[in-house]
Structure formats: C-alpha cells, structure tokens
Amino acid sequence: MKYISALLLIIVCLAKAYANENAGHQAFAQQDYQSALTHYQSAYQQNPLASTLYNIAVCQFKLGQWQNAQTSFKQIKQQSGESDLINYNIAVTYKKLGNTERATELFENLVLFGENEQIVQLAGRQLDQLEFAEFDQQLNEQTAQAENSYPAWYLSTQLALGSDDNAVAISTERSSNKSDSLVEALVSAGYIGEQQTQQFWSINALLLKSKYQNNSDYDFSVMGLGAIKHFTFAGINQADNNDYFYAAANFEALSIAGNSYLNNTRLTLGYYYPLNTLQVIKVESQYKKSSAASSEYHYLAGDAWQHRVSWQLGDYNNRFKVTLDYTIDDRNDLTTEDSFTSYSANRHSIKLDKNVQLNHWLLNFSAQYKVSNYHDKHLYSDGSELLRKDNKLSLSQRTEYNLNNNWQLFLDVNWADNNSNSSTYSYQQTLLMFGVSFDL
Known part of the structure; x- marks a missing residue:
C-alpha cells in the first residue's frame, strides 16, 4: 500500500x-x-x-x-x-x-x-x-573630451623614403623603365569649426613634394586648399539615421620637375546615408576644371565629371568598402602637324578596400580595376590609327604601427599593371614607401 x-x-x-x-x-x-x-x-x-x-x-x-x-x-x-x-x-x-x-x-x-x-x-x-x-x-x-576645444586646429605630417622600379611620367602616362629612389614629404593642416556630424565644416591646406634622387624630371609637387560643409534639408534628411549632404571645394596647383604644370578646381556634392550602425552608403558627384599653368601642357587642360557610389561595412579600423566610379574626362588633347594623341576618355572602375585593426597595428588592403576607353583615335605620323583602350589593375597594402596617439610608422607597397592596346602605354610599376607620420 x-x-x-x-x-x-x-x-x-x-x-x-x-x-x-x-x-x-x-x-x-x-x-x-x-x-x-x-x-x-x-x-x-x-x-x-x-x-x-x-x-x-x-x-x-x-x-x-x-x-x-x-x-x-x-x-x-x-x-x-x-x-x-x-x-x-x-x-x-x-x-x-x-x-x-x-x-x-x-x-x-x-x-x-x-x-x-x-x-x-x-x-x-x-x-x-x-x-x-x-x-x-x-x-x-x-568627442566629449573635444567639445570644450572646438573650434580646433589640426596638423598632420608625413615623411617617407621610397623605391620606384619604373617611374611613370604623369604628363604623358608613359613609363621610363628607370629605377630610382625618392623622398616624399606631406604636410596638411586645417581648422574644424563645428564638431556636430550634420553641421560639420572645415577648411584645410596641404603640401606634397616627391623628389627623385637621379631623375628630377619625375619630381612632383601639389599645393592645395579646400573646404567642406555638411548640411541637411528639412523633409529629406532622416534625423534618426544621421544622414547628411555635403559640399566641398578644392584648388590644387601641380608642378613637375620644379615647373608649374596644371591648376585644378574641384567642386563636389555628396550624400552620406547610414543603413544601420554598421553599413553606410555614400553617393558623390564631382566636377573638375583643369587649366594649364604652362602652354606646354595645354593638351591636358579640360573638364571632367566623376560619379561615385561606395558601400562600407564596419567602422574605419575594421571596415570593408566597395567603390564604383565612372568618370567622363574631356581634355584638349595633343594635335601636331602630322599626329594626334587623345587624352580624353570615359573611365569606370571598381575598388575594394579592407582595413583590419590588430592592437597597435592597422592593415589596409586595396585592389582597383579600371577601364579607360578613349574618345578619339590616335593618329601617328606614318598615317596609322589606333583607338586606345587601357585596363589597369592596382594593388596596394599599407601597414601602420601606432607608437602612441601622435606618432605612427608605416610601410606602403603599391603595384600597378597597365595593359594597353598601345604598347607605348603598357607598363608595370612597383613603388615601396617607408616612413613616419605625426598627427596633432
């Protein structure tokens, strides 16, 4: 029981x-x-x-x-x-x-x-x-620490030693088949007037100088001034998404071998839209006006329209980014008594970027594939003609080591292969740069 x-x-x-x-x-x-x-x-x-x-x-x-x-x-x-x-x-x-x-x-x-x-x-x-x-x-x-310090000035400098196994003339896009070492210095400074993302604005200036040891014909320098402003439109922007429009204006004075080369004016309008906390889409259009600082380079003066769409996953230190680019490049081109050379082309490209943060190390890997279809046929002195088309693959890797909040060491490895149906413009180039940078 x-x-x-x-x-x-x-x-x-x-x-x-x-x-x-x-x-x-x-x-x-x-x-x-x-x-x-x-x-x-x-x-x-x-x-x-x-x-x-x-x-x-x-x-x-x-x-x-x-x-x-x-x-x-x-x-x-x-x-x-x-x-x-x-x-x-x-x-x-x-x-x-x-x-x-x-x-x-x-x-x-x-x-x-x-x-x-x-x-x-x-x-x-x-x-x-x-x-x-x-x-x-x-x-x-x-941001909280910086709130009391805005508006603020910033300064960035970079000094690097490099090795170029095939210097390419910027004015003619032709390789030299010359190896040389070079020194490159970059200084940029600016003033930030507003730290709020949707109201951000700043002005900036930069100076870049690249000097070859034995081939001064390939020395290159840029002096630039620019400004950017973020803004919103009532009824268009979504406050909860922190999206914004932006407009930028830049002026650049370029020199080759110590001589004035081109003056560029750029006007940019873009839209930044976060899909969520990890994904961002950016759409941008840019107009560039190039004028020759010397009549010697008149053939490179002209106008260009560039349209770009990019998608980014993750923050800057751990991001993957895809960029699609389409450019209509309309230049004066080079006409002589018995020849014609076109420098005007429609160019479209895709670029992949990946950043990886590992403690004090920041690694960047990028790959770009660009196709350039030239507008008009080249005419050579012997009477032959050729409609030029280029396919260019560029690979790069940058390694940065942060010594502290201000100083970094870096190594850049850049490789390019330009494959053209005109052998004059086909080349491969490997550029190595090692240096130190300082940010304030």
Whole structure:
C-alpha cells in the first residue's frame, strides 16, 4: 500500500508539472513572459527536466533578468553538457551584464570551434557589434573630451623614403623603365569649426613634394586648399539615421620637375546615408576644371565629371568598402602637324578596400580595376590609327604601427599593371614607401 501511495503521488506531481508546463507554453505564446516564468518554475519544482529549465532561462532572458538567465543556462550546461546554443546564450548574458571581455572570448570560441553553422554566424555578428560598440564608445569619449576645444586646429605630417622600379611620367602616362629612389614629404593642416556630424565644416591646406634622387624630371609637387560643409534639408534628411549632404571645394596647383604644370578646381556634392550602425552608403558627384599653368601642357587642360557610389561595412579600423566610379574626362588633347594623341576618355572602375585593426597595428588592403576607353583615335605620323583602350589593375597594402596617439610608422607597397592596346602605354610599376607620420 505504501508503494501504491508513492506511485500515486508521483503521478499527481507529473500531472501538475504537465499542466504548469502547458500553461507556461500558452502564456509564452501570448508574450506574457512573467506568467510563463511562474508556470515553468512550478513545473520544474514538480519535475526538474532540462527542457523546462531551458524555458525558464528563455523567459528570464526575455524579461531582462540577465544574471538569473545566465545562472539557468550554466545549470543546463552542467546537466546536459556542451552545446553551441547554450554557450551562445551564456555569451549574450555576459554582454548584457557589461562583461564584454568575457562575452568576446566566448563568441570567439564559438566562431573558431562551433559546429552549428547558424550559431557560428550569429556569434560572428555579435563580435562585429562588440567591436563597433567599443569604437563608438571611444569616439563618444573623444568627442566629449573635444567639445570644450572646438573650434580646433589640426596638423598632420608625413615623411617617407621610397623605391620606384619604373617611374611613370604623369604628363604623358608613359613609363621610363628607370629605377630610382625618392623622398616624399606631406604636410596638411586645417581648422574644424563645428564638431556636430550634420553641421560639420572645415577648411584645410596641404603640401606634397616627391623628389627623385637621379631623375628630377619625375619630381612632383601639389599645393592645395579646400573646404567642406555638411548640411541637411528639412523633409529629406532622416534625423534618426544621421544622414547628411555635403559640399566641398578644392584648388590644387601641380608642378613637375620644379615647373608649374596644371591648376585644378574641384567642386563636389555628396550624400552620406547610414543603413544601420554598421553599413553606410555614400553617393558623390564631382566636377573638375583643369587649366594649364604652362602652354606646354595645354593638351591636358579640360573638364571632367566623376560619379561615385561606395558601400562600407564596419567602422574605419575594421571596415570593408566597395567603390564604383565612372568618370567622363574631356581634355584638349595633343594635335601636331602630322599626329594626334587623345587624352580624353570615359573611365569606370571598381575598388575594394579592407582595413583590419590588430592592437597597435592597422592593415589596409586595396585592389582597383579600371577601364579607360578613349574618345578619339590616335593618329601617328606614318598615317596609322589606333583607338586606345587601357585596363589597369592596382594593388596596394599599407601597414601602420601606432607608437602612441601622435606618432605612427608605416610601410606602403603599391603595384600597378597597365595593359594597353598601345604598347607605348603598357607598363608595370612597383613603388615601396617607408616612413613616419605625426598627427596633432
């Protein structure tokens, strides 16, 4: 009789547990997570199943009871063993509790060793969000520190030593087949008058000088002045997206071998639109007017329209960027007594950029493929004609090491292969630059 009573008691408990479990399911379906939690806890007391404990943990998660949910998930792990899903949920609770270091460690373990592909993808997204949140926090801290210092001046300098295995004449686009070393110096300075993103404006100036050791004909310099302004339009911009329009104006004076070359004026109008916290689309149009500083370069003067669309995933230090570019380049071209050379072309390109931040290191990888279709046929002195078309592949890699907040060491590796149906303009070039930069 005693055993029958015990058996009946067990049956009654199981029946109550089933009833509470079922009531919990109904409350959960109605998103009444507090009632569902109460029913699941009663069911667990009557019949401690791992599945019921999981339901308890999920309700605690839905209610924002992060510490309780973490304890429940850990208890499930002790009872049932390792599981990608349980480990993922534990990692999320650490993130919610503010322990981003432990959360990052657990998400990284899932990415490296997880067996459930869907959970691995979710863990990867969580890592991206944590990295962006850390960057956003740093940016907010920097902005808060800077609020009392705006308007502000800034200064950036860069000095590099380089090696060029095939200097290319900028004025003729022809290779020299000459190797040489060079020194390059860059100084840029500016004034920021407003730090708010949608109202930002600044003015800037730069000086770039590149000097070859043995072939001074390839020395190049640029002096530039510019300004940029962000602005919004009522009824167009979305305040919650932080999107904005921007306009920029730039003037550049270019020199070759110490002699004035071209003067460029650029006017730019663009639109910046964040799709979400990690993705941005930017659309831009630019008009460039080039005038010859010397009659010797009259053939390169003219107008150009450039249209560009870019998509970026991630922040600057850990980004992937794709840029599509289309340019209509209309120059004066070179006409002589018995020949004609076209420098006017429609150019379209695609460029891929990837930045990776590793502690003090910042690595950038980029690849660009550009096609140039020239407007008119070349006419040679022997009477032959050729409609020029170029395909250019450019690969580059930049490695930066941050010594501190102001000083960086860098190494640039640039390789280009211009394949033209005119052998005159076909070349390969490798340019290496090593230097130091300073930002203030």
